[in-house]
Amino acid sequence: MWAIRGRVVALSNQPSVATSESAVFTGRVWIGDDGRIVAVTPGRKAGPAGSAGATVVDVGSSLVIPGLVDLHNHLAYNTLPLWTEPKQHTPFLHHNSWTKADTYSASTTWPAYALITACPQELLGYVEAKAIVGGTTSVQGSPPKNKPRDGWLVRNIDDETFGTHNPNLVYASVLTMKTAALGDRANKMRDAGAAFIYHCSEGQRGSIVAREFIDAEQAGCLQPRFVAVHTNAVDPAWYADWTAHPGAIAWSPFSNLWLYGQTTDVPAARAAGVSVCLGSDWAPSGTKQIQGELKSARLTADALGWSLTDEEIVRMVTCLPGDVLGRAWDRQVGRLQPGAQADVVVIKAKRGAEAFGAVVASTEADVDLVVIDGIPRYATPELAAATLPAAAGPMTATFGPQPPGMTTVQVGDRSMRLLLIQPSNPSATWEWGEVIDRLEEVRANPKREVEAAQAMYARWAGRLDDPDAPLRLALDMPTGLAPIGGLPKNLDDLHVPPLQSLTHDGEWLASLDGRGFHGDVLDGLAAYYG
Secondary structure, eight states, X not given: OEEEEEEEEOOOOOTTTOSSTXXXXXXXXXXXXXXXXXXXXXXXXXXXXXXXXXXEEEEEEEEXXXXXXXXXXXXXXXTSOXXXXXXXXXXXXXXXXXXXXXXXXXXXXXXXXHHHHHOHHHHHHHHHHHHHTTTEEEESOXXXXXXXXXXXXXXXXXXXOTTSOOTTSEEEESSOOOHHHHHHHHHHHHHHOOEEEEEEOOBSTTSGGGHHHHHHHHTTXXXXXXXXXXXXXXXXXXXXXXXXXXXXXXXXXHHHHHHHSOOOOHHHHHHTTOEEEEOOBOTTTSOSSHHHHHHHHHHHHHHHTOOOOHHHHHHTTTHHHHHHHHHHXXXXXXXXXXXXXXXXXXXXXXTTOOHHHHHHHOOGGGEEEEEETTEEEEEOHHHHHHHHHHTHHHHHHHHOSSOOOOEEEEETTEEEEEOOEETTEEEEEOOHHHHHHHHHHHHHOHHHHHHHHHHHHHHOOSOTTSTTSOOOBOOOSOOTTOSBTTBOSSGGGOOOOOOOOSSOOHHHHHTTTTOSSSTTGGGGGHXXXX
């Protein structure tokens, strides 16, 4: 057992922790060897049974918060820059519009397909690191794959089984489904207790894709375990149909404004009792990771005159998605309380700073520690040195008697430590430089590397789901105008753009200027990151 001491933002609904979910107090979060929270104690109150002699890592005035949950993403594309179609001068109408744009395939599909084909492991390592540097501990939208992947850096919502070996705790679909398939998902939610995360009615209000929400309703999907992604095209009055058994909406304000100039009617959804959660969507039209979406939500709410507090925005990436996922997982994330998964983030904050406002305003430079399942996964050098020995129990339970060490990754102007695991050896450290070198090797000659990978896949004669089979990934978004499996007819036309930084840096902020359809609302991000 070990503990983190600081200013605790527990967001707990257990009276044993605090009398209010809004409480912020100096205290300790006690983490057990099973990767779950044992207790949360205020002040100098005695620790739980068995805590005598346990290491307590003191983070001073910094905030100790639940790990951030990104409820909507497409990780396979998150090496790419922000995209716009040069010929498009008015907002896109809906999600079937921009995939037909002239530059979409060459700018988005082809480079993403090249990386998932030639270096799938390195791609996943890079995009998961990009998520964790912003405090993400759970993310939805890892690319479909031919076999389970060991050594996740962040918790993958679609594939998490919590030891049940049931791969169907959470269903997800990007493609629009027909009535019969939606009915099957409705039955899975009702009868098997599964969750269903569904791209639904993404576009301008009243456009033809609004029908997707009606189809989901008529199929019986409006249940507590249903997560509707976007729904910005629907008539806000329709949310009232969900009132009896509300689930959740995954709201991506940056992407909505970037593509459509409009976003989900959050006040109407909340008035119907629907939990509104945040998702950063993907790099071509979204923020770097969920921490950026907090600020996009703040800017959007302010621009539209919505009454939305910083605490309510923080809840959108912690307890609200944690609760809806818990209905399928039977495990709690997003709250710091006994029995919950020990997913914890430490955010640097000055003494006396208002906690929820500090979380919304925080940047990658403020994320000092990320703990997932009780294991330090990302940390400053000082906190890595303090927490790795303290977390010996969870580390040994997960990795055995010789856990791997941490690699060094440059995040802005900070040298941070990252627990990145070799794909072929779960007890060995994967050096960050190896990940970057391989990605750059593919970038330098994508045609050669794609052809070599295709030849290697062709030589494999066994089952694709065999543990020894080479890892294959698939894209989870429409390919656009690409004629063959996401690649151009002539591989000489394949271009992979430079890797994007892990942070919302000056280059990324400059790429917002005069682009997209957000009416300058998102220019306000520079005040946080500039």
